[in-house]
């Protein structure tokens with residue numbers, strides 16, 4: 001499956017407003033549900049990468065996951081909005097409206113449609129560990145800089161991963177985080193810092209025990 005049926009939901013699937021030259025972080029995820037670990041990654045990357053905005057891209061479904069029990073996009077977007085207090089962070093489910101099934105499609109679309117924005121892809125360290133399994137992952141790395149945020153239990157796997165070793169030559173120093181958005185891709189950074197052990201799956205499991 002390369003395309004999903006397009007799903008337009010007013011107030012949920014629009015692309016957030018932006019302006020020329022803005023540095024915009026793209027933080028994709030299932031967010032089932034959003035939790036403090038996500039908020040930590042967003043606050044840290046906004047500050048350290050000196051982003052003007054961060055767009056939370058609530059996916060219609062991670063292509064590597066079984067999405068049978070995934071709550072509707074609208075519910076996950078609304079819940080994420082309720083969890084977020086920072087006005088620089090905007091939550092959107094716009095990938096669904098475009099029928100995108102894979103992140104390379106999102107990246108290809110945004111960097112083509114809005115070439116004067118400086119987009120950065122943001123992911124947790126566990127995502128870097130699996131990044132080589134994403135469709136056209138090399139193309140994603142060739143299109144925009146990537147920031148990877150440390151996650152408990154994932155650091156070793158992430159830094160030994162196929163993507164990390166393949167892109168070893170393109171890693172920039174953590175001290176240069178503020179200029180990552182200006183770097184020509186491929187360029188990526190591994191950010192250490194405050195950590196959260198939270199996960200959506202643990203939250204779902206605890207809810208099921210109630």
Ligand SMILES: Nc1ncnc2c1ncn2[C@@H]1O[C@H](COP(=O)(O)OP(=O)(O)OP(=O)(O)O)[C@@H](O)[C@H]1O
Pocket residue numbers: 028029030031032037038041122123124125126127149150151152196197198199200201202
């Ligand atoms: N505690 C955390 N620390 C750092 N990054 C995180 C953390 N939780 C999630 N992320 C990152 O947030 C993004 C979205 O993750 P996702 O919505 O799948 O949450 P999750 O907690 O990993 O979910 P699940 O437990 O269902 O797999 C991913 O890039 C993931 O690596």
Ligand SMILES: O=C(O)c1ccc[n+]([C@@H]2O[C@H](COP(=O)([O-])O)[C@@H](O)[C@H]2O)c1
Pocket residue numbers: 027028029030031057059061062063064065101102103104127133134135
């Ligand atoms: O494009 C892919 O092949 C691909 C494979 C796995 C994950 N992703 C994306 O990675 C982001 C994190 O997903 P998740 O489920 O771990 O929160 C989300 O935007 C997914 O759509 C993308």
